[in-house]
Amino acid sequence: MAAAAAAAAICGEDETAARVGCTGEWAGGIERVDLGERKEAVAAAGAGKRSVYLMDCAPVWGCASTRGRSAEMEDASAAVPRFADVPVRLLASRRDLDALGLDADALRLPAHLFGVFDGHGGAEVANYCRERIHVVLSEELKRLGKNLGEMGEVDMKEHWDDVFTKCFQRVDDEVSGRVTRVVNGGGEVRSEPVTAENVGSTAVVALVCSSHVVVANCGDSRIVLCRGKEPVALSIDHKPDRKDERARIEAQGGKVIQWNGYRVSGILAMSRSIGDRYLKPFVIPKPEVMVVPRAKDDDCLILASDGLWDVVSNEEACKVARRQILLWHKNNGAASPLSDEGEGSTDPAAQAAADYLMRLALKKGSEDNITVIVVDLKPRKKLKNIS
Amino acid sequence: MVEVGGGAAEAAAGRRWRLADERCDLRAAETEYVRRFHRHEPRDHQCSSAVAKHIKAPVHLVWSLVRRFDQPQLFKPFVSRCEMKGNIEIGSVREVNVKSGLPATRSTERLELLDDNEHILSVRFVGGDHRLKNYSSILTVHPEVIDGRPGTLVIESFVVDVPEGNTKDETCYFVEALLKCNLKSLAEVSERLVVKDQTEPLDR
Numbered sequence: 379m380a381a382a383a384a385a386a387a388i389c390g391e392d393e394t395a396a397r398v399g400c401t402g403e404w405a406g407g408i409e410r411v412d413l414g415e416r417k418e419a420v421a422a423a424g425a426g427k428r429s430v431y432l433m434d435c436a437p438v439w440g441c442a443s444t445r446g447r448s449a450e451m452e453d454a455s456a457a458v459p460r461f462a463d464v465p466v467r468l469l470a471s472r473r474d475l476d477a478l479g480l481d482a483d484a485l486r487l488p489a490h491l492f493g494v495f496d497g498h499g500g501a502e503v504a505n506y507c508r509e510r511i512h513v514v515l516s517e518e519l520k521r522l523g524k525n526l527g528e529m530g531e532v533d534m535k536e537h538w539d540d541v542f543t544k545c546f547q548r549v550d551d552e553v554s555g556r557v558t559r560v561v562n563g564g565g566e567v568r569s570e571p572v573t574a575e576n577v578g579s580t581a582v583v584a585l586v587c588s589s590h591v592v593v594a595n596c597g598d599s600r601i602v603l604c605r606g607k608e609p610v611a612l613s614i615d616h617k618p619d620r621k622d623e624r625a626r627i628e629a630q631g632g633k634v635i636q637w638n639g640y641r642v643s644g645i646l647a648m649s650r651s652i653g654d655r656y657l658k659p660f661v662i663p664k665p666e667v668m669v670v671p672r673a674k675d676d677d678c679l680i681l682a683s684d685g686l687w688d689v690v691s692n693e694e695a696c697k698v699a700r701r702q703i704l705l706w707h708k709n710n711g712a713a714s715p716l717s718d719e720g721e722g723s724t725d726p727a728a729q730a731a732a733d734y735l736m737r738l739a740l741k742k743g744s745e746d747n748i749t750v751i752v753v754d755l756k757p758r759k760k761l762k763n764i765s
Numbered sequence: 766m767v768e769v770g771g772g773a774a775e776a777a778a779g780r781r782w783r784l785a786d787e788r789c790d791l792r793a794a795e796t797e798y799v800r801r802f803h804r805h806e807p808r809d810h811q812c813s814s815a816v817a818k819h820i821k822a823p824v825h826l827v828w829s830l831v832r833r834f835d836q837p838q839l840f841k842p843f844v845s846r847c848e849m850k851g852n853i854e855i856g857s858v859r860e861v862n863v864k865s866g867l868p869a870t871r872s873t874e875r876l877e878l879l880d881d882n883e884h885i886l887s888v889r890f891v892g893g894d895h896r897l898k899n900y901s902s903i904l905t906v907h908p909e910v911i912d913g914r915p916g917t918l919v920i921e922s923f924v925v926d927v928p929e930g931n932t933k934d935e936t937c938y939f940v941e942a943l944l945k946c947n948l949k950s951l952a953e954v955s956e957r958l959v960v961k962d963q964t965e966p967l968d969r
Contacts, residue, residue, distance in 0.1 A: 450865065575842065635939055637935075639868065641868060643938065644935065645866075645867055645942060646866060647866070656949070
């Protein structure tokens with residue numbers, strides 16, 4: 379019911395949204411690269427209200443990243459527009475879909491993936507996650523999509539947990555060499571570790587489609603939704619002194635020791651990560667997943683490494699990001715039409731917000747690498763050229 | 766926690782030691798090596814322990830790696846950079862930078878003993894931000910036979926102050942975890958070199 383209500387709330391705003399098709403992926407790092415994307419415009423099917431499950435959803439994001447005061451850059455990030463189609467039954471019940479007159483078994487929603495990966499001990503695992511998480515997730519979604527037809531009602535949250543858990547475990551297994559991985563564009567198959575056993579990475583990932591945001595988090599990077607001007611934490615940091623995490627670690631014979639902060643074995647300051655096989659089975663790659671219906675008053679998503687969150691609160695980040703996006707549109711809305719260059723590149727307003735947050739963290743004395751992705755969730759009508 | 770020392774070693778004969786790759790009592794040979802080479806004199810506020818690793822590589826190869834006091838990054842995965850001036854000799858001091866993710870960024874370390882005949886390396890930490898005050902370690906390598914081939918038993922023992930706010934058990938657990946990781950990496954590097962040696966052309 380909440381999903382349907384959210385659908386109804388969003389429908390009214392998006393009647394005139396244009397459907398734009400675009401392919402390509404972009405991975406962020408120290409430098410932003412504008413890809414020349416071929417845009418395929420498809421005219422809107424027709425006037426009238428349409429279900430949120432039939433709406434398209436343009437990816438509108440910015441990404442800023444810096445080594446900061448660290449000697450090394452070990453952060454990575456990914457922004458992959460339209461990386462997969464999501465079976466709609468993972469997003470709404472059959473009953474609700476039937477009531478809307480939609481084919482529950484056939485309908486797929488295009489989805490975008492955004493991820494931040496904060497490496498430690500080296501950049502290799504974070505870089506590997508940037509390249510592989512979305513590919514493996516897409517494969518898992520396809521596999522699940524084939525099986526959904528045989529099921530009656532679907533426990534959506536359970537399936538999302540399963541999809542992301544399998545995805546993260548698969549990537550972790552590839553990193554450790556437990557399963558084969560493809561390298562050099564498919565030309566080779568290897569079953570050795572990606573890197574040394576003390577290298578690891580956080581992974582906070584958001585799958586964004588027209589009806590929902592689905593989040594998976596492993597480690598101490600973080601994702602915050604700015605909704606109605608207020609921050610909503612969509613992830614909970616995996617710190618070793620979190621009561622449930624400490625209990626899990628100690629139940630397996632591990633120790634959490636305070637050594638310049640609480641650490642697994644006194645060494646690692648997070649309780650979950652991709653990689654770090656020397657600390658298994660205490661440090662696990664299992665993500666915590668949240669499935670969040672989108673709402674009319676959603677402003678933006680902020681995904682970032684702890685280089686931001688250690689010095690900027692959720693509240694301040696939301697306030698700043700929202701204000702920077704509004705400022706950009708206010709300053710640029712009248713003077714020039716929105717760029718219509720397609721979806722393979724960042725949105726200037728969201729980019730301004732990400733840049734501002736990065737600089738703010740530097741100003742506040744962050745000592746770590748900083749990576750910020752801002753995803754604008756507010757539908758904004760494209761201005762037509764005067765002619 | 767088992768403490769290494771003249772008297773303590775006798776009393777501890779029946780106690781358990783943690784091996785890097787085997788959770789069982791040290792075998793007779795290992796106990797004997799500890800008695801002979803790994804004598805520490807821990808004081809009340811200190812703790813001491815040892816870890817061991819069996820490596821399928823000959824002792825000369827393993828020793829050639831561990832004796833490189835100027836390049837610990839050859840086999841220590843937590844080291845990002847090391848600077849040492851001059852030749853490797855007793856009294857040399859190296860500045861080690863530590864990789865990210867650990868509760869330290871640097872360590873200043875002095876070479877106390879390097880015996881190429883007996884294969885003994887002793888290092889003392891003289892500075893850094895790791896909270897390991899008065900840390901001193903002894904590493905020895907010993908020839909053995911594994912699966913009918915020349916192998917090496919590596920033993921590393923240490924003594925260190927217990928930092929304020931931590932227990933002896935915690936301190937030993939922390940240091941042991943790091944040493945186990947180092948020895949496991951040493952095994953991997955050494956064994957990879959053995960494989961490489963065996964596959965190189967004979968006429969080279």
